[in-house]
Amino acid sequence: MSQLSKNALLSVFAGLTASSMITQAIAQGANPADQTSVIEELPSVEVTVSTPSPVKKKKPRAPGPATATQSPPPITETPEGNEEFSDATALQSPAPGTLIVIDNAFVPVTVATENDVLASQGANIADTIDKRPGIVGSTFAGGSSRPIIRGLDNYRVRIQENGIGTHDVSALSEDHAVPLDPFAAEQIEVIRGPATLRYGSAAIGGVVAVENSRIPTAIPKNGVSGQIKGGWNSVDEGRDGGFKVTAGANGIALTADGFRRRTEDYDAPGGRQFNTFAEADSFALGASLIGKNGFVGVAITHYESLYGIPGEEAAEARPRIDLEQSRILAKGELRSDTSTIEALRFWFGASDYKHQELVDEGAGFEAGQCFANEQFEGRVEAQHRAFETSLGTVRGAAGLQVVQRDMFGQNLEGGDSLIRPAKTQSFAAYAFEELDLTKRLTVQGAVRIEHSEVDGQARKNPLGIADPIVRQSLSFTPISGSLGLKYQLPLQMVLSLNGQFVERAPADAELFSQGVHEATETFEIGDPNLEKEKASTIELGLRRAAGPFRFDATAYYTRFDGFIFKTLTGEQCDDTIDTCGPIGGGTELDQVVFSQRDAVFYGVELAAQYDVASIWNGVWGVEGQYDYVRARLDGGENVPRTPPQRLGGGLYYHDANWLARVGVLHAFDKSDIGQEEIETPGYTLVSAELSYTGLLPGLDGKAPKFTVGIKGENLANDDVLNHASFKRREEVFLPGASVRVFGSVKLN
Numbered sequence: 001m002s003q004l005s006k007n008a009l010l011s012v013f014a015g016l017t018a019s020s021m022i023t024q025a026i027a028q029g030a031n032p033a034d035q036t037s038v039i040e041e042l043p044s045v046e047v048t049v050s051t052p053s054p055v056k057k058k059k060p061r062a063p064g065p066a067t068a069t070q071s072p073p074p075i076t077e078t079p080e081g082n083e084e085f086s087d088a089t090a091l092q093s094p095a096p097g098t099l100i101v102i103d104n105a106f107v108p109v110t111v112a113t114e115n116d117v118l119a120s121q122g123a124n125i126a127d128t129i130d131k132r133p134g135i136v137g138s139t140f141a142g143g144s145s146r147p148i149i150r151g152l153d154n155y156r157v158r159i160q161e162n163g164i165g166t167h168d169v170s171a172l173s174e175d176h177a178v179p180l181d182p183f184a185a186e187q188i189e190v191i192r193g194p195a196t197l198r199y200g201s202a203a204i205g206g207v208v209a210v211e212n213s214r215i216p217t218a219i220p221k222n223g224v225s226g227q228i229k230g231g232w233n234s235v236d237e238g239r240d241g242g243f244k245v246t247a248g249a250n251g252i253a254l255t256a257d258g259f260r261r262r263t264e265d266y267d268a269p270g271g272r273q274f275n276t277f278a279e280a281d282s283f284a285l286g287a288s289l290i291g292k293n294g295f296v297g298v299a300i301t302h303y304e305s306l307y308g309i310p311g312e313e314a315a316e317a318r319p320r321i322d323l324e325q326s327r328i329l330a331k332g333e334l335r336s337d338t339s340t341i342e343a344l345r346f347w348f349g350a351s352d353y354k355h356q357e358l359v360d361e362g363a364g365f366e367a368g369q370c371f372a373n374e375q376f377e378g379r380v381e382a383q384h385r386a387f388e389t390s391l392g393t394v395r396g397a398a399g400l401q402v403v404q405r406d407m408f409g410q411n412l413e414g415g416d417s418l419i420r421p422a423k424t425q426s427f428a429a430y431a432f433e434e435l436d437l438t439k440r441l442t443v444q445g446a447v448r449i450e451h452s453e454v455d456g457q458a459r460k461n462p463l464g465i466a467d468p469i470v471r472q473s474l475s476f477t478p479i480s481g482s483l484g485l486k487y488q489l490p491l492q493m494v495l496s497l498n499g500q501f502v503e504r505a506p507a508d509a510e511l512f513s514q515g516v517h518e519a520t521e522t523f524e525i526g527d528p529n530l531e532k533e534k535a536s537t538i539e540l541g542l543r544r545a546a547g548p549f550r551f552d553a554t555a556y557y558t559r560f561d562g563f564i565f566k567t568l569t570g571e572q573c574d575d576t577i578d579t580c581g582p583i584g585g586g587t588e589l590d591q592v593v594f595s596q597r598d599a600v601f602y603g604v605e606l607a608a609q610y611d612v613a614s615i616w617n618g619v620w621g622v623e624g625q626y627d628y629v630r631a632r633l634d635g636g637e638n639v640p641r642t643p644p645q646r647l648g649g650g651l652y653y654h655d656a657n658w659l660a661r662v663g664v665l666h667a668f669d670k671s672d673i674g675q676e677e678i679e680t681p682g683y684t685l686v687s688a689e690l691s692y693t694g695l696l697p698g699l700d701g702k703a704p705k706f707t708v709g710i711k712g713e714n715l716a717n718d719d720v721l722n723h724a725s726f727k728r729r730e731e732v733f734l735p736g737a738s739v740r741v742f743g744s745v746k747l748n
Contacts, residue, residue: 095618095654095655095656095659096113096115096654096659096691096693097652097654097659097661097689098550098609098654099550099551099552099607099608099609099623100113101543101544101545101550101551101552101607102543102545102552103492103493103494103543103544103545103546104486104494105195105496106193106194106195106444106484106485106486106496106498107191107192107193107194107195107484107496107498107539107541108134108192108193108539108541108543108552108554108605109189109190109191109192110129110132110133110134110135110189110190111187111188111189111190112128112129112132112185112187112188112189113187114185114186114187115691115707116128116188117182117183117185117186117188118229118231118707118709118742118744119689119691119709119711119740119742120182120740121231121233121235121238121711121713121738121740122145122182123142123143123181123182123238123261123263123278123280123307124137124143124144124145124146124177124178124182125147125159125178125180125181125182125185125188125208125210126138126139126145126146126147126148126178127145127182128182128185128188129147129188129190129208130145130147131648131665131685132190132607132625133605133606133607133625133626133627133646134149134150134192134554134603134605134627134629135147135148135149135190136148136643136722136724137722137724138153138174138722138724138725138726139722139724139725139727139734140174140175140309140520140725140726140727141175141177141276141278141307141308141309141310141321141727142236142263142265142266142276142277142278142307142308142310143177143277143278143279143280143305143306143307143308143321144170144174144175144176144177144178144307144321146159146170146171146174146178147159147190147206147208148205148641148643148724149190149192149205149206149208150192150205150206150556150558150601150603150605150629151205151601151603151629151631151639151642151643151724152204152205152206152601153174153205153641153724154171154172154174155171155202155504155507155510155564156202156203156204156205156504157171157203157205157206157207157208158196158199158200158202158203158206158207158208159178159180159207159208159210160199160207160208160209160210161180161184161210161212161214161329162210162211162212162214162215162329162331162347163209163331163347163379164329164331164347164348164349164377164379165199165349165375165377165403166178166179166180167325167327167349167351167353167373167375167377167405168325168353168373169353169355169371169373169407169409171507171509172371172407172409172419172509173517173519173520174520174725174726175309175321175357175519175520176321176323176355176371177305177307177321177323179303179305179323179324179325179353180210180303181259181261181280181282181303183229183240183242183259183261183282184210184212184214184257184259184282184284185210185211185212186211186212186213187210187211187212188208188209188210188211189207189208189209189211190206190207190208190209191206191207191209192205192206192207192539192554193206193482193484193498193500193537193539194444194446194482194483194484194498194500195207197430197432197446197447197448197480197481197482197500197502198399198430198432198446198448199401200401200403200426200428200448200450201448201450201478201480201502201503201504201505202504202505202507204502204504204533204535204558212257213244213246213255213286214255214257214284214286214299214301214329215255215286215288215297215298215299215329215330215331216246216248216253216254216255216286216287216288216290216295216297217288217290217295217297218253218290219248219249219251219253219290220246220247220248220253220748221748222702222748223247223248223249224245224246224247224248224747225245225246225247225746225747225748226243226244226245226246226746226747227243227244227245227744227745227746227747228241228242228243228744228745229241229242229243229742229743229744229745230242230742230743230744231740231741231742231743232740232741232742233263233738233739233740234738234739234740235266235267235735235736235737235738235739236263236264236265236266236267236276236277236735236738237263237264238261238262238263238264239261239262239263240259240260240261240262241259241260242257242258242259242260243257243258243259244256244257244258245257248290251289251290251291252287252288252289252290253287253288253290253297254285254286254287255284255285255286255287255299256283256284256285256286257283257284258281258282258283258284259280259281259282260280260281261278261279261280261281262278262279263276263277263278263279264277265277265308266735266736266738267735267736267737267738268719268733268734268735268736269717269718269719269733269736269737270719270733273310273732273733273735274310274314274315275308275309275310275311275314275315275318275319275320276308276310277307277308278305278306278307278308279305279306279307280303280304280305280306280307281303281304281305282301282302282303282304283301283302284299284300284301284302285299285300286298286299286300287299293334293335293336294332294333294334294335294343295332295333296330296331296332296333297330297331297332298328298329298330299328299329299330300326300327300328300329301325301326301327301329302324302325302326302327303323303324303325303326303327304323304324305321305322305323305324306320306321306322306323307320307321308320309321309519310727310730310732311521311727311730311732312521312730313521316360317359317360318359318360318365319357319358319359319518319519320357320358320365321355321356321357321358321519322355322356322358323353323354323355324353324354324355325351325352325353325354326351326352327349327350327351327352328349328350328351329347329348329349330346330347330348330349331345331346331347331348332345332346333345339385340384340385341382341383341384341385342383342384342385342386343382343383344380344381344382344383345380345381345382345383346378346379346380346381347377347378347379348376348377348378348379349376349377349378350375350376350377351373351374351375351376352374353371353372353373353374353375354370354371354372354373355370355371356369356370356371357369357370357371357518357519359518367412368411368412368413368518369409369410369411369412369413369417369418369516369517369518369519370409370410370412371407371408371409371410372407372408373405373406373407374405374406374407375403375404375405375406375407376403376404377401377402377403378401378402378403379399379400379401379402380399380400381397381398381399381400382397382398382399383395383396383397384396384397384398389435391435391437392435392436392437392438393435393436394433394434394435394436395433395434396431396432396433396434397431397432398429398430398431398432399429399430399431400427400428400429401426401427401428401429401430402426402427402428403424403425403426404423404424404425404426405423405424405425405508406421406422406423407419407421407422407423407424407508408420408421408422409515409517411515411516411575413575414575415515415516415574415575415576416514416515416516416523416575416576416577417515417516418509418513418514418515418516418517418524419456419508419509419512419513419514419515419526420456420457420458420469420512421456421457422454422455422456422457422508422509422511422512423454423455423456423508424452424453424454424455424507424508425452425453426450426451426452426453426505427450427451428448428449428450428451429448429449430446430447430448430449431446431447432444432445432446433445433446439488440487440488441485441486441487441488442485442486442487443483443484443485443486444482444483444484444485444486445481445482445483445484446481446482446483447479447480447481447482448478448479448480448481449477449478449479449480450476450477450478450479450480450505451475451476451477452475452476452477452478452505453473453474453475454473454474454475454476454505454506454507454508454511454512455471455472455473455474456471456472456508456511456512456528457469457470457471457472457512458470458472458511458512458513458514458526458528459514459528460472460528460529462514462525462526462527462528462529462593463525463593465577465578465580469514472511472512472528474506474511474528476505476506476532478502478503478504478505478532479503480500480501480502480503481500481501482498482499482500482501483498483499483500484496484497484498484499485497485498491544492544492545492546492547493542493543493544494541494542494543494544494545495540495541495542496539496540496541496542496543497538497539497540497541498537498538498539498541499536499537499538499539500535500536500537500539501534501535501536501537502534502535502537503532503533503534503535504532504533504534504535505532506530506531506532506533506564509524509526510526510527510530510564510594511526511527511528511530511594512526512528513525513526513594514526514577515577516573516575516589517589520726521588521589521590522589522590522591522592523573523574523575523577523580523586523589523590523591523592524566524592524593524594525577525591525592525593525594526594527593527594527595527596530562530564530594530596531562531596532562533560533561533562533563533564533596534560534561534562535558535559535560535561536558536559536561537556537557537558537559538556538557539554539555539556539557540554540555540556541553541554541555542554548610548611548612548621549608549609549610549611550608550609550610551606551607551608551609552605552606552607552608553604553605553606553608554604554605554606555602555603555604556601556602556603556604557600557601557602558600558601558602559598559599559600560598560599560600560601561598562596562597562598563596563597563598563599563633563639564594564595564596565594565595565596565597565599565639565640566592566593566594566595566640567592567593567594567595567640567674567675567676568590568591568592568640568675568676568677569591569592569593569676570591570675570676571586571590571591572586572587572588572589572590572591573586573588573589573590573591574586574587574588574589575588575589597633597634597635598633598634599631599632599633599634599639600631600632601629601630601631601639602629602630603627603628603629603630604626604627604628605626605627606624606625606626606627607623607624607625608623608624608625609621609622609623609652610622610623615653616653616655617655617656617657617658618653618654618655618656618658619653619654619655620651620652620653621651621652621653622649622650622651622652623649623650623651623652623661623663624647624648624649624650625646625647625648625649625665626646626647626648627643627645627646628645628646629642629643630642630672637674637675638672638673638674638677639674640673640674640675640676640677641674641677641723641724641725641726642670642672642674642723642724643723643724644667644668644669644670644680644682644723645667645668646665646666646667646668647665647666647668648663648664648665648666649663649664650662650663650664650687651663656693657692657693657694658690658691658692659689659690659691659692659693659709660689660690661687661688661689662686662687662688662689663686663687663688664684664685664686664687665684665685665687666682666683666684666685667682667683667684667685668682669681669682670682670723673723677723677729678728678729680721680722680723680728681719681721683718683719683720683721684716684718685713685714685716685718685720686712686714686715686716686718687711687712687713687714687715688711688712688715689709689710689711689712690709690710690711691707691708691709691710691711691742692707692708692709693705693706693707694706696745702747704745704746704747705745705746705747705748706743706744706745706746707742707743707744707746708742708743709741709742709743710739710740710741710742711739711740711742712737712738712739712740713735713737713738713740714734714735714736714737714738715737716737717736717737718736719733720733720734720735721733721734722734
């Protein structure tokens with residue numbers, strides 16, 4: 001990994017100081033008899049999981065936007081008698097297939113469990129969650145699909161692992177993969193609304209948080225825990241497998257995991273979709289020092305992927321992307337029973353990313369473009385102890401975040417490079433406070449102030465062919481805030497009302513792109529004159545997590561002042577800007593220009609389950625979902641690539657061992673289209689799943705848990721074109737009928 005600059009290291013001095021404090025405190029106070037679980041993504045709120053089983057609640061409750069607790073392992077592995085150091089609710093795992101509703105949060109949260117990840121056939125994080133209300137995938141390639149939330153994508157959706165961003169270039173273009181495989185996830189949470197202020201203004205659409213135990217937060221109850229898992233897919237002859245193991249004693253925990261994934265070109269209803277293969281490998285090693293007052297840990301990860309790009313050029317050039325990334329992650333927490341500061345936490349990550357875009361030149365594959373990204377991110381957060389006021393109990397936390405990013409996209413074939421070397425530096429301070437006005441009514445306020453400096457090279461007039469390319473240094477100071485109310489209604493329902501105002505600084509690619517992007521067959525032109533993007537949102541939610549009828553319903557309205565988006569101009573280019581337009585005579589690439597217009601987004605999301613009756617050893621029921629987003633630019637034009645309206649439902653049965661479900665999800669025709677777009681026909685997805693979870697014969701009294709299952713997707717073999725994908729224009733169909741066989745064995 002390339003060495004970080006001296007200034008970069010100085011800018012995260014606060015984070016490293018926190019690490020030193022935590023390490024010293026743990027070293028002085030560690031006691032093997034008092035090992036404790038400390039939940040990673042805190043401050044958290046209490047969580048009620050949608051299961052009839054009682055939920056044990058722990059005190060004190062921390063404030064803030066973190067929503068669902070982490071997967072059960074860090075909780076269940078904690079030895080009894082040391083629970084006072086966990087803020088989160090201890091969850092009795094709901095039966096597989098149960099809709100998880102987070103009713104104690106101010107915002108809607110989508111949760112995908114480890115079982116959901118195991119049953120998913122996709123190679124991307126988006127493939128696990130893209131059929132949930134309000135979420136679709138960009139589906140650019142078999143190895144590349146990024147989440148789109150409420151019609152927002154790229155620099156408005158943050159993807160992170162254990163609190164630190166993935167530090168890639170996937171937001172730059174849809175053909176770039178997120179270097180984080182679903183097999184690395186023990187739980188995936190999608191957080192929308194005011195909660196995202198904790199992570200940055202570049203998360204207006206939401207945060208996709210991948211949680212895992214690569215940095216251990218607890219000593220395994222029996223000294224060692226582990227898992228092996230894998231599966232096979234019929235549609236692409238895909239094979240995947242992985243392992244993870246954690247061992248610890250005397251206040252030290254070590255962990256290791258790895259996976260391998262191989263898929264061939266997948267079958268679509270009309271035949272094989274050429275050049276959709278994907279390969280990926282990853283490993284991680286982690287270690288933590290864990291004591292009665294907290295923990296501090298570090299992990300190193302490495303990820304490699306090779307995948308093809310389908311489309312019109314696939315048969316001739318067979319384009320593909322060869323990607324790799326190395327990362328160092330660290331985090332820690334120190335708790336105090338007496339200090340005003342109840343908890344001090346830090347997160348840190350540094351990464352070295354690069355990929356090459358390869359094409360077949362006849363004599364072999366050669367690199368046409370190269371992208372690289374070096375980035376670090378640090379965050380320090382302090383949670384103050386709850387105190388009483390005349391209005392009620394107050395809980396709060398405040399934090400600092402610093403990010404530095406060095407990125408470029410170079411054309412190796414002599415044409416204009418997509419983006420010349422650019423540097424982004426940002427520093428932010430944020431705070432959250434919660435006030436319990438009554439036993440039923442809680443109010444939350446949050447504020448975030450950032451300062452970003454973006455340095456790059458571009459023409460001051462982006463379409464001025466005669467203008468020279470000059471270095472520019474731009475600065476922005478986004479200020480954001482939110483206010484939320486949460487009220488406990490009768491019948492175990494929760495009503496929430498949130499308002500937020502968020503400012504976002506334009507990203508480096510939006511400002512300075514001026515060159516060829518071969519994989520997307522576009523010539524992209526940024527605009528260094530872009531101003532801050534501003535979004536004002538109001539959101540109303542109604543949720544119910546307990547009982548036989550569980551649901552999560554949300555309606556939202558967002559008005560953008562200066563919405564930044566890519567627009568197809570209808571002009572063509574070759575490999576230099578002087579070839580663009582009718583005068584230049586270009587014919588090979590579509591011209592894309594970053595534009596800024598006011599816009600309005602509004603929509604609804606609904607997920608519901610009803611346990612109809614008991615049968616056999618469990619319960620059977622019905623479930624349904626609906627989502628709709630409408631997005632218009634000022635003047636009435638439609639925002640490009642807005643997902644279609646969807647409606648779905650199904651039947652399920654689950655008990656302590658079995659899960660059986662069948663479902664239908666229909667996407668309606670997409671006729672409200674943007675400029676230079678074409679209408680997309682609707683489709684209907686039929687799915688079914690059957691799985692069994694049980695215990696293997698015990699070894700020394702330890703009984704490993706196993707899961708085996710089979711899942712079918714698009715069983716009606718319907719033609720599926722994704723309107724939100726750039727590949728829609730090239731008639732790239734999504735996979736046809738598929739069956740996945742999967743299994744895992746887990747020792748706690």
